[in-house]
Amino acid sequence: MSERETAAQATLAGGCFWCIEAPFERLGGVESVVSGYAGGSTENPTYEEVCSGETGHAEVVQVTYDPDEIGYRELLEVFFTIHDPTTLNRQGPDVGTQYRSAVFYHDDEQRETAEALIEELEAAGAYDDPIVTEVEPLEAFYEAEEYHQNFYEKNPEQAYCAVHIPPKLDKLRENFASKLKG
Template identity: 55%
Template sequence: MSSSETIVLAGGCFWCTEAVFKEVRGVLDVESGYSNGQATRPTYEEVCTGRTGSAEVVKLVYDPMQVSTRQLLEIFFATHDPTQLNRQGNDVGTQYRSGIYFTMPAQQQVAEALIREANQDKLFDAPIVTEVVSLVHYFAAEDEHQDFFERNPHQGYCVAVAAPKVAKFRRTFRELARAG
């Protein structure tokens, strides 16, 4: 049995990020939560104020024998805008920042190398502003935020924002999609 690794990603609203990574082969668990702020056990309402310093994140537990850290980060960069500081589309505030919160030094090295390459190759119209820092803490979001897209596929935000990101993942990373 192979060992798993954990990485925490902030790519705007966690409903969208969670929806994408639930589709990825080798991702063993995806959980929405809050990370790297000053508050202890923040609530959704508190995080939405922007005053906790917490980001909306997803915690990914993955099998590195099935999907590499680099592949996960390539998906991450392709399914959100890493050049926008503290916003994703209409979601504005520090809680919607782009961030990679690593749990192992090797993840940091992969993230920094990928960002360097993307900026050198001008893959985006502006420089990447994604923060790459060690995971300080993580708190699971409330139950109603878990599996949100799966449970609410016809909700307006899911139709307008999450569904297109999932569709882009399926088109762009077909070889990394779960079977079935």
């Protein structure tokens, strides 16, 4: 990843981080996607601690992107397309607060953008149920263990990945083909 002054970050939780990481890695303008943990009370939590549900963390991805190539709102539009923002503390078979839907904003502009998009989606009736995505400040991001990074790329045949990630990639291609890396 090249560190340019224009690089920005978005931190998003939408269930299992493997399922969110894979689509974002395919977007043009995205420089890196790091799986990790945010929103909890324990410093430097381990995967096992987060999975216990006792640390308060969510599994997240931290997306570093070039805002000249892809905007924060566009990243959020992808985010709201590839996961279900209407299920409280759940995505598919994954249940617990660590799988909640959340936008961890880095500044007031990100907060305002996220809140406005949620209002627009609700007003448009984009989902049958109310959006339960939390919008909260990013206080700390902890990088997940190395074996979680680029998990789908390294393990596409792994049963969980093979079932849950391809439909998200299909949604990405159907809705954002022009935004994909070449």
